[in-house]
Every structure is written in structure tokens, then in C-alpha cells.
Amino acid sequence: MLSVFFIWFINLTRRTRNLWRRLLRRRVAYVRLSIGGALPEFALPPPWWARRFLGASMPLSMSNLRHRLEWLASDPQVRGIVLDINTLTCGWATIESLHQEIRRFRERGKRVVARLTNPDTKTYVAACAADLIVAPPAALLNVTGLYTGVRFLKDALAKVDLSVEVTAVSPYKTAGDPLARPDMSPENREQIERLLDLRYAAIVETIATARRKTPDEVRALIDTAPWSAQRAQEAGLIDAVLYEDELPAFLASQAGKDGGAGSEPQIVEWAQARRALRLPMLRPHRRLVGVITIEGTIAAGPSRQNPLPIPLIGELIAGSESIIQALRQAERNPRLAAVLLYINSPGGSAFDSDLIWREVRRLDRRKPVVAVMGDVAASGGYYVASGARTILAQPGAVTGSIGVLIIRPVIEGLLKRAGVNTVAIGRGANSAFFVSDAPAEAERSAVRALIDDSYALFKQRVSTGRNIPEPALEPLAGGRVWSGREAYEYGLIDASGGVPEALLKAQELAGLPRDRTAPLILIGSGRGRLPPQSFPKDMMEGLITELRQPRVWAMLPFSEDESVVQLREIA
Structure with missing residues (x-):
């Protein structure tokens, strides 16, 4: 009242x-x-x-x-x-x-x-x-037009006797390629050229429609x-x-x-x-839709912003601790009938992505969660989105990249060049797993097992959330990157659109009147720590707790810079 x-x-x-x-x-x-x-x-x-x-x-x-x-x-x-x-x-x-x-x-x-x-x-x-x-x-x-360039550092690192071992689910999971390869792999070239072709065609179509020209005329103009x-x-x-x-x-x-x-x-x-415009009238809303943002690389701890961009990590950090607390705040807020999960992230830590996924699934059993993608919601970003009831993305969004990888530096040669002699004493075949200067074959086998387990879990999450059988999912996974238009065709998302369309969908799922001008409540993590409530009994998926260092990355290799689709370079 x-x-x-x-x-x-x-x-x-x-x-x-x-x-x-x-x-x-x-x-x-x-x-x-x-x-x-x-x-x-x-x-x-x-x-x-x-x-x-x-x-x-x-x-x-x-x-x-x-x-x-x-x-x-x-x-x-x-x-x-x-x-x-x-x-x-x-x-x-x-x-x-x-x-x-x-x-x-x-x-x-x-x-x-x-x-x-x-x-x-x-x-x-x-x-x-x-x-x-x-x-x-x-x-x-x-x-x-569009241009992409990738710098490969393997030969440069070799000049100082430094190398990097990358273990990935398939050749399409290419985030580590700039460190581990001297040149572009055929798989990476194939998906980059496919994405550039789709984007270039969309650009030509947009210009041709707006300026009343044929696509051939537009291509000729771009070429000059x-x-x-x-x-x-x-x-x-x-x-x-x-x-x-x-x-x-x-x-x-x-x-x-x-x-x-x-x-x-x-x-x-x-x-x-604004001092002369007619002021609009407010309308009462008994229940509203909240929004939680996931911006930047998914990692442990609170969300934060680095003073300088860090290779692989980036500038913005989407901390799992902050996001989980925001999801629990939304769960307890009686005014919220549904939640928008806005994701603009290339991924990050597979472990922290899974923790967030769990909270999204738990919240969705009580209030509908609609995921809406920004420019990029791939790898760990898609992992999180797969827990929502509905996923929306614009046709030009970058998504997919269902897969994981582990990057391990090999510094034995660099230490020898510097005259450093390491005397190691340990017990257990893999006791030096986290500190080894040069991984042994047994350690490589353990890394491969970690990758296989994490990848299987990732696919299981997507298969359950998207109702896609795992055999049908495999050709879409393996680190392959898709545009939003392709993701809709393959069933990885439900509809095209941005935040206004996601708001209408959330209102529909929550039984609210459809109103694209209704206010959104931006939800933060709050000051105190909220423990999780009991999980609804009809949910059978478990929460992985045993993944530890070395960190498994569910990371997209692409970043967007101007009109260029580039690979993220990792140093």
C-alpha cells in the first residue's frame, strides 16, 4: 500500500x-x-x-x-x-x-x-x-573489412630455452596454440575463416540494405x-x-x-x-526481474578489475564468490519473480564455472533464470549459461567452445641457461606435479586424465541443460566456436535477442505482464555471506569438488578488437 x-x-x-x-x-x-x-x-x-x-x-x-x-x-x-x-x-x-x-x-x-x-x-x-x-x-x-592476425611465440620462447606444454580436448581448443605452436593449425584456420565469412556476409548485408545497394556493389566499395x-x-x-x-x-x-x-x-x-522533456509516469510493479552480470574472465574470489590487462586472465575478473552470493541474494529476494543472467565472458576457470553453474541450476528450480549473452559467452561462459532455463544471444555473438585445456610452462632449459641447478627430493610418482621444471610422462598422463574428466563433466552439464544427447553434442563440442546464428541452428541457444527480449521471456516464464520498459533490479553480492539453501529434491546432478591445481581452463581463444576477431595471446 x-x-x-x-x-x-x-x-x-x-x-x-x-x-x-x-x-x-x-x-x-x-x-x-x-x-x-x-x-x-x-x-x-x-x-x-x-x-x-x-x-x-x-x-x-x-x-x-x-x-x-x-x-x-x-x-x-x-x-x-x-x-x-x-x-x-x-x-x-x-x-x-x-x-x-x-x-x-x-x-x-x-x-x-x-x-x-x-x-x-x-x-x-x-x-x-x-x-x-x-x-x-x-x-x-x-x-x-575484417582482418585477423595471430602471433605464435613458440620459436621466440625456444631462443631462451623456454617452452609450454598444452593439453587440450581437441585441436579446436586453441587458446594455448600461440605458446605451443609455431604456426596456425588447420582446425584453427577453418573456424576462424568460417566466423570471418559469416561476419563479413552480415556486414555486407547490413550496408547493402541500409544504403540501397547490391551486395556485390558493397563488396566492391569495401575493396577500394x-x-x-x-x-x-x-x-x-x-x-x-x-x-x-x-x-x-x-x-x-x-x-x-x-x-x-x-x-x-x-x-x-x-x-x-532532459530539463525540457515530458517526464514519464511510473507504473506499479509488484514483482520484478533481477539481473546478475558475469563480465570478464571467470576466476575464484570476488569480482574485480585489474589495473592492467593480464594475458589469459584479462582485465575484468568475474569472481565466482561474488556471483554465487548474488545468485543467493536473488533467491531470497521476495520481490524478484525471475532472474536475467547477463554473460559477457570468454570463460576461465572450469572449477569456478562449475560452482556458478550449480547455483544457477539451484536458483532456476525456484525462479526462472534466463541467460542472455553479450558479445562473448563461450567456454566457461557457455558452461554457466547452460544451467539456465532459456538462453538468448544476438546472431553476432561468439559462443560455444565447449572444451577445456591445461597450460604448463617447461622452464628446465631456461634454468640451465641461467646456471640454476635444482636438486629435487620427493616421495610419490607425481609429488612434483605442481612445481616440476619439466613434466614427466607420468605427470602428462595425469594431466590427460584431468582433461578427460573435466571435459566429460562439461558435456554432461550441457547435455542435461540443453537436452542434447551426448553423441549429438560431440560434433558441436571439442572446443569448436560458433556464432550466435549457428548456435541457434544447432540448439545451443533458444532464441535470438538481447536484454529486452530476455526480459520479456523472463516475465513470460514467471507469469508477469510482458513489459519491455519494466525496471530491472541489478543484484550485487551483498556484504555478508549467505549459505546455500537446500537443493530441490528433483534435481539429481552432483557438484564436482575434487578438481584442483593445475587449473583446468574452459577458455575461449578469441577476443574482439575493433573489427578484428583475434586470438588471445598468452605470455
């Missing part, structure tokens, strides 16, 4: 403020929004040292941009937006989500103008969602890039070459062509526009 009164009071206040804004004749025609960088789905605050010493601020997120577009679309006085698109470093799934949001905005009768400076392929593809694309005269359109702004306009890739101050007159001319008044509209920044 108190919450209903609170919402009524807030809405009364907003109606009063809306009336006051109309009396003051505050008007907004076009609103300028700037996007760029990683464009995460949910913004993570920068670390304290970045805020204090570098002046870093909260980055714009997709969820925040989605809220702004919904607010602008609901105000009848707003004609459209000017989207300043700086270089985007996000993945292709995020670009697809951005396209969907811009299309929804345009379907509400609003206009979108994309303003570019020196766009690369990914940034230009993002701009293709707009009605109009403009650029200043000195701009360069660097739409040169980069272009100056003038040449890009002549080729029909942008609509106008102009400076920022010339944009209002250009919009007026476009309005005249469409039968409008043709007066120059005012373009205001978001900070100024």
Missing part, C-alpha cells in the same frame, strides 16, 4: 512539473547523444584509482542509452536525435543490439541522424541503422576503401558532407523535402534536453 501511495505521489509531482515546463515553453526538436568505446550493456564504475588520478567517469551503457531513447520516443515534441558515433570498440552483438534500439526509435515516428568523424568498419555499420549519415569534409571512412568524405557521398555511403554548425540547415532542407515547414530545428545536448 505504501509503495502504491509513493508512486501516486511521484506521478502527481511529475504532472505538475510537466505542466510547468509547458508554461515555460521549453521545446526540444533534436537531441544530441554521443556514443563510443566499449558501450557495455550495464556500466561498471571505473576503479577508484582511475576516478581519482585520471578523472574517469561512468561510461554510457546500452541499458542507459535504451532508457534515453524510450524517454525521447515517448515525448511528442521530439522530432529525432543526432547520434555522434565515435570509434566503437564493442563486439558485434552489441552493434546488433544498438541497431535494434535505433530501429524501435524510428518506428515510433522519430528521425535518427548519425554523425561520423573517421569511422572504421564497425562504427560505420552501427551508423547504418540511422535515417541519414553525415560526416565533415576532412573525414575518412576506413571501412576496409578507405574513402574521403566526398568520395563516400558520391558512392552513396553517406548522405551529406558538412560541418557541425551546418547540420540544422541540412535538417531543415530534409524536412522541406518531406513536406515539413523547413525551419531550422534546434539541436540540444542531452543534459539540457
Whole structure:
């Protein structure tokens, strides 16, 4: 009752403020929004040292941009937006989500103008969602396609008598190849070329549809890039070459062509526009959907951010301790009817992935859990997702990589070169398993057994969660990497979509009214430690407890950088 009164009071206040804004004749025609960088789905605050010493601020997120577009679309006085698109470093799934949001905005009768400076392929593809694309005269359109490069370090390491032994489930599990091989394996080349072909075809299709060209015309244009702004306009890739101050007159001319008044509209920044926009009314929601994020490499301990990117580990750490506690918080929260599990992770520790999987399965027996993938949810990231009731991903997401590997450095030669003599005394055939300078054959056999057991467990989790018999799963596993489109065809995910579609699905499973504008509750791990509640009795899967060092990695070999699909290099 108190919450209903609170919402009524807030809405009364907003109606009063809306009336006051109309009396003051505050008007907004076009609103300028700037996007760029990683464009995460949910913004993570920068670390304290970045805020204090570098002046870093909260980055714009997709969820925040989605809220702004919904607010602008609901105000009848707003004609459209000017989207300043700086270089985007996000993945292709995020670009697809951005396209969907811009299309929804345009379907509400609003206009979108994309303003570019020196766009690369990914940034230009993002701009293709707009009605109009403009650029200043000195701009360069660097739409040169896709490129991938892999640096192999085996020969370089051999010069200092250092080597690395990699034990993987199959040649497709290639995260350790840059350290252990001198060149690319046929299996790795096959899957990289397949993914590049799919992505390149999607890029060509997007540009061709947006700019009303044939795919062959688009391929020919890409092969002659980069272009100056003038040449890009002549080729029909942008609509106008102009400076920022010339944009209002250009919009007026476009309005005249469409039968409008043709007066120059005012373009205001978001900070100024929000003081003139009509405030939306709140709606009561008795029960809501919560969201838990898994961002970065899955590892033990709390979630954290490293000051510098660490090879294999990365910059963002999705700590199993924090994620498990967040899942238990969601389980105990009576206001939450369902949970979204947002996964943007290339994987990590197989052991910690399994711990998280267990909590996801346990929670799903009480409240529906819907996993939605970001740009990457593969290997350990897919391991975790397989515990959810439903999985969604954009067609451009990277997923799969069902498999594990173990990486062990061999430093015996390096120590001898440095004049170090190690005298070892032990009891037990594998007593030096964790500290050996040069693994013995018995130790290699033990590593192979660890890999086989971990891989079998991984497949069993996926087979149970996705209802795929293990014989049918094997051709999809073995470390093979898939796009979101392929994953849907093979039954590894249930539907295409991003967070809004996952929210609707979670509401449907929980018996809530479908409302894509309903608020999401972001769930943290809390301050105290919550023990697990009893597991529902109809669940028979056990929890693995015996996997120890050396750590088994369920790790994706790919990372996305600009418009390039690259292998993660491990030093």
C-alpha cells in the first residue's frame, strides 16, 4: 500500500512539473547523444584509482542509452536525435543490439541522424541503422573489412630455452596454440575463416540494405576503401558532407523535402534536453526481474578489475564468490519473480564455472533464470549459461567452445641457461606435479586424465541443460566456436535477442505482464555471506569438488578488437 501511495505521489509531482515546463515553453526538436568505446550493456564504475588520478567517469551503457531513447520516443515534441558515433570498440552483438534500439526509435515516428568523424568498419555499420549519415569534409571512412592476425611465440620462447606444454580436448581448443605452436593449425584456420565469412556476409548485408545497394556493389566499395568524405557521398555511403554548425540547415532542407515547414530545428545536448522533456509516469510493479552480470574472465574470489590487462586472465575478473552470493541474494529476494543472467565472458576457470553453474541450476528450480549473452559467452561462459532455463544471444555473438585445456610452462632449459641447478627430493610418482621444471610422462598422463574428466563433466552439464544427447553434442563440442546464428541452428541457444527480449521471456516464464520498459533490479553480492539453501529434491546432478591445481581452463581463444576477431595471446 505504501509503495502504491509513493508512486501516486511521484506521478502527481511529475504532472505538475510537466505542466510547468509547458508554461515555460521549453521545446526540444533534436537531441544530441554521443556514443563510443566499449558501450557495455550495464556500466561498471571505473576503479577508484582511475576516478581519482585520471578523472574517469561512468561510461554510457546500452541499458542507459535504451532508457534515453524510450524517454525521447515517448515525448511528442521530439522530432529525432543526432547520434555522434565515435570509434566503437564493442563486439558485434552489441552493434546488433544498438541497431535494434535505433530501429524501435524510428518506428515510433522519430528521425535518427548519425554523425561520423573517421569511422572504421564497425562504427560505420552501427551508423547504418540511422535515417541519414553525415560526416565533415576532412573525414575518412576506413571501412576496409575484417582482418585477423595471430602471433605464435613458440620459436621466440625456444631462443631462451623456454617452452609450454598444452593439453587440450581437441585441436579446436586453441587458446594455448600461440605458446605451443609455431604456426596456425588447420582446425584453427577453418573456424576462424568460417566466423570471418559469416561476419563479413552480415556486414555486407547490413550496408547493402541500409544504403540501397547490391551486395556485390558493397563488396566492391569495401575493396577500394578507405574513402574521403566526398568520395563516400558520391558512392552513396553517406548522405551529406558538412560541418557541425551546418547540420540544422541540412535538417531543415530534409524536412522541406518531406513536406515539413523547413525551419531550422534546434539541436540540444542531452543534459539540457532532459530539463525540457515530458517526464514519464511510473507504473506499479509488484514483482520484478533481477539481473546478475558475469563480465570478464571467470576466476575464484570476488569480482574485480585489474589495473592492467593480464594475458589469459584479462582485465575484468568475474569472481565466482561474488556471483554465487548474488545468485543467493536473488533467491531470497521476495520481490524478484525471475532472474536475467547477463554473460559477457570468454570463460576461465572450469572449477569456478562449475560452482556458478550449480547455483544457477539451484536458483532456476525456484525462479526462472534466463541467460542472455553479450558479445562473448563461450567456454566457461557457455558452461554457466547452460544451467539456465532459456538462453538468448544476438546472431553476432561468439559462443560455444565447449572444451577445456591445461597450460604448463617447461622452464628446465631456461634454468640451465641461467646456471640454476635444482636438486629435487620427493616421495610419490607425481609429488612434483605442481612445481616440476619439466613434466614427466607420468605427470602428462595425469594431466590427460584431468582433461578427460573435466571435459566429460562439461558435456554432461550441457547435455542435461540443453537436452542434447551426448553423441549429438560431440560434433558441436571439442572446443569448436560458433556464432550466435549457428548456435541457434544447432540448439545451443533458444532464441535470438538481447536484454529486452530476455526480459520479456523472463516475465513470460514467471507469469508477469510482458513489459519491455519494466525496471530491472541489478543484484550485487551483498556484504555478508549467505549459505546455500537446500537443493530441490528433483534435481539429481552432483557438484564436482575434487578438481584442483593445475587449473583446468574452459577458455575461449578469441577476443574482439575493433573489427578484428583475434586470438588471445598468452605470455
